[in-house]
Amino acid sequence: MSAAIGGQILEQLVFIAQTPWLWMVCLLGVTLGIFWGAMPGLSTTMAMTLLVGLTVGMTQAVAIMFMLGVYTGSVFGGAISAVLINIPGTPDAVPTMIEGHALAKKGEGGLALGTALAASFMGNWVGIILLIAFIPAVLFFALQFRSWEMFLLSLWGIAVCGSMSSTDMPIKGWISGWIGLLIAFIGLDPIHGVSRFTFGSFALGDGINFIPVLIGLFGLAEILRVLPQKSPATIPSEVGRVLPPIRTLLRYARVSLRSGLIGTVIGAIPGAGANIASFFSYDVGRRRASQKEKAKWGKGSYEAIISAEVANNANVGGSMLPTLALGIPGNAAAAAVLAALELKNVVVGPLIQTENPGLIFYIYISLIIANFFMYGMAVLLIKPCVKLFSLPRTLLMPLILPICVIGSFAVNLNYFDVYVMLFSGIFGYVLHRFGFPLAPLVLAVILGPLADENLRRALLVFEDAGILNVLWDRKLGTILLLVVLYTFYDGIFKRNDRNSNGEVHG
């Protein structure tokens, strides 16, 4: 069996090595992905869904290589706009934005991006290696997450994000998240098709898409916040050192491994996605950091960037696992890869290895190649990007406005989404003025439908079972429930204790 697998891997390696065209396509995909991700408000999912159309005329091997190149490139690209202009391309880049932009303002934008790049590179590797080594174990663990566990995981994601983004007063973070949940409930309910909070509006029946909300809250709100300032702060144009020294990276080896593990496992859980992975790893990273490092958290910590970036990049490999092995996309971007595969008549699912021998290995080798290209291209692009984004904000910000409109419109080709972006932007500006963090709101809009559907399904399954039976039978769910309760307890009581002792900073 293992000899057969070895043979298949070798066969794929030889095929790729003999086809330079594949390498060029991968480089093209990675470059397009980085540029796309670097544009404020344009997400990985959007890149994947729009570029899947370009794969129609390609062969199966070329299409897969191209899509994985775009995927890998755009995940890193999101960090560029997040660090340099404080507008994340994707929700999972929010922790990187918080830490990286603080460093960019100190003139360390190049090194912050270099660290994010090295972390992305490591994250991809950790994800791929862990998956190849532990496919059955990761898949077994991921499949333990049923409706009840998925509901708790979503709730936990929002709770962690709330307490992380509002460290002194977690209640404000949770309120922001809860408002996001209420926004997520707007539209037809997924089980009975009952209209919720639509007030008779046909446009609201489809619900509120998270991409216009993200663009509004982080793109437009940032424009409204920065542009009217008398002298908006710009990031220094001096790039300085970009790539962190190897010794520094080795110091974070344990952090990288831990974050990679978190990213891979969460990526393998269908529907969980990079958003939960990145915030969860960011939270775990803060808890495990030394007191000295903890003090830097939120004000520009390299360790924090590594925690978040390794996790969301390890998630790329992780999300491929349920996509390929079960036919359930790990996240929206992985769904676009699935669409590209189906365009090429590949039926993904448990029989993929039987019907398309060697395809899984081809995909993982493609991910490895894309990872190398991503690293090379990003090293070349970091310095010009820092120079570009160090232009005066009064010049940059107005030019971002049309991108916000195009980005919102392109999601469903529906102008209603542009209005959603507009109102989200104004709402985000007001929330910011009143001291509420915006990240939990976006995360809740994404995870709300998942939480709603899974809770109701779980309650239906548990209808005749007693509470004690449920707690005993669903041990993973019980652990998650305790973790959720602890997160709230920690936010309310322990955080207050630490604040009064002056331990916690920003």
Add this chain to the structure above:
Amino acid sequence: MDDRPKRKAKRSQETFPGHYERGPVAGKDFASAVVIGALAMVFMVLSLRLEVPGSIYTAPGMLPFIVSFTLFFMAVGLGISALRQGSIGSNLGGLVRHLRNYAVDQEGRRTVMLIGMVFLYVLLVAVLSFDFRVPVFFFDFEITSYEVVSILVVGMILRIFWKKSLVRCGLVSLIMIEVLVSVFRYGFGMIMPEAF
């Protein structure tokens, strides 16, 4: 011992975007608590009024009710923490002063003006719909209402905030918008907002 000044000092530390912004917040917190509490009550009522087609366990209003119910208590918690820092009167007085300063302050007025311009931009793109086709060698170069509106509005915003000459702002706006739209339209085959 009263630890109020210490807390206030701690809560006025510098902030970072996406994060909870501290500052003279008690008045803002109190006002937020009132508004969010009222919002939560409205959503509670709306959730209860939703029809229940099947079992109570799959009721469409169940999770929205739980969320709005807990949101109400969070708002109460926020309100109490604001009241610990000052009476209702002083909280509201602080908020009114803050809003008055914001209205008088140049930054506040510029923000309101910018919001107005963005509103105008979004409305104009929605309302206007026209396109011209200019033959360039072997293909038709398209100029649509989206580009025209974008060039004008972005040029105007640049003129006000970047403060360079009208010609320079117009030129930057024209070049940037045309490059952007061309990349999306011809490179990625995307439809621009004016098409609907």
